[in-house]
Amino acid sequence: MWPDNKLIDKLAFSLILVVSLGLNVGLTFQTLRLTELVRQLKADQRLSIGQHVPPLRGTLLGQGSTTVSFDGSAETIFYLFSPKCIWCTRNLANIQVLARNVQPSRRLIGISLLSEGLPEYMKRNGITFPVIYEVPSDLQMVYHLGATPQTILVSPEGAVLRVWGGAYQGDLAREIESFFHVRLPGLSPLSAPGAILTTPKSM
DSSP states (O other): OOOOHHHHHHHHHHHHHHHHHHHHHHHHHHHHHHHHHHHHHHHHTSOOTTOBOOOEEEEETTTEEEEEOOOSSOEEEEEEEOTTOHHHHHTHHHHHHHHHHHTTTEEEEEEESOOTTHHHHHHHHTOOSOEEEOOOHHHHHHHTOOSSSEEEEEOTTSBEEEEEESOSOHHHHHHHHHHHTOOOOOOOOTTOTTOOOSOOOOO
16 A cells, blocks of 8 residues: 555655755854854964064065064064055055154064055155065965054064054054054045055065
8 A cells, every 4th residue: 555645745844854954954063163264264364462473574665685683672563555455545644653653662664565566656655664575475474464454563572562453443543542652643535545446466
């Protein structure tokens, strides 16, 4: 005797329900795992406080090859930017104020992810602090040179003291002002000259 069609339908529905539930549970665990992996990757994209970094090598604009060493005399502020990063351009007034007010107790050195158009960008925006580019790939990895803008404070002995990600606005602006005892002018408008809405390429 063949099973009743209604019974078959019920069994099929139950089977589909069980399979669907299993798939949903599996997808939930996969999503949680991926979320955790993304969180870990983001955490790995920044230097750790207290981590010691080696001297930074690269090309100093207008002067050729150079090495930024940590000789115990002053803290170093590395400011990572790109000429094609709109937030870097909007943050220029802030970083220029910071550069003028940190000496002689600290030195501020720019790191550009791009060399193309860099001299024109600096001239057009009145950037006078030293800027290094063409940082070797191994040091780019050590310093986690990726997202822009980014501000890294290194002790005179080469230990990372602070890492700030992003342009100086909101709570970050207030933290920068408090830490460095400066008054920031704020971000430039979105129509600031020289900004291009593209993703910067690594050198």
